[in-house]
Every structure is written in structure tokens, then in C-alpha cells.
Amino acid sequence: MSENNPHLEIEIEGDSQIVIAESVRQREEIASIVGLVVKLGPQAYQDPDKFPYGPWCEEGDYIIMRSYSGTRFKISTPEGDQEFRLINDDTVEAVVADPRVVTRL
Numbered sequence: 001m002s003e004n005n006p007h008l009e010i011e012i013e014g015d016s017q018i019v020i021a022e023s024v025r026q027r028e029e030i031a032s033i034v035g036l037v038v039k040l041g042p043q044a045y046q047d048p049d050k051f052p053y054g055p056w057c058e059e060g061d062y063i064i065m066r067s068y069s070g071t072r073f074k075i076s077t078p079e080g081d082q083e084f085r086l087i088n089d090d091t092v093e094a095v096v097a098d099p100r101v102v103t104r105l
Contacts, residue, residue: 034099035085037061044089057095064094064102 037059045055057063070087096102 032064033067034102035063056092062096062099063092065091
């Protein structure tokens, strides 16, 4: 943190300094999340120009997506609220085998 402003952080690399607002750092820390693919829609991965090698993921895969992707909603069940997110097929960043090993940098 900066001595003059506790909401700013100064990163020094070589002879340069970069001042980053704390709010920006927090947004960067949560910029991607891991999710479980519950269902693929019938039009998912059907565009051969975008996906010439086929689907990037399938139902049951854990994926990395940006936290701002898609539409978030909750469904109330007797077991409690469950959060879901509708995303476009081209917002999948990666597939991960085990979400427990994913850490943020």
C-alpha cells in the first residue's frame, strides 16, 4: 500500500512505477471463476467458424470463465438457494480437470 493513500498500491518493476487502485486490484482478483457445466443448449458450439475443432467443453466439465460473463440467477430449492449462470459458448476460457487445484495469481 502507498504511504500517502492506503487505497493505492505501487508496484515497482525496474525504473518504472505503476499505481493501481485497490478497487482495481480487487476486481482483477475475481476476474475469473470456475464453474460446472450443467447443460449445453442445442445451439452451443454449432458455429463452425468459431469452433472449427468442435466443442471446447461438455456437460460435467469444470470450466474457467470471466466473472462478468453471462446472466447470474438463483433457484430456490428445499436444500437452499443455488446460483446458476447462463453463458455463451465463446466465453469459456478453459476446461480444468479438478477445480480444487485452481488458484488465483
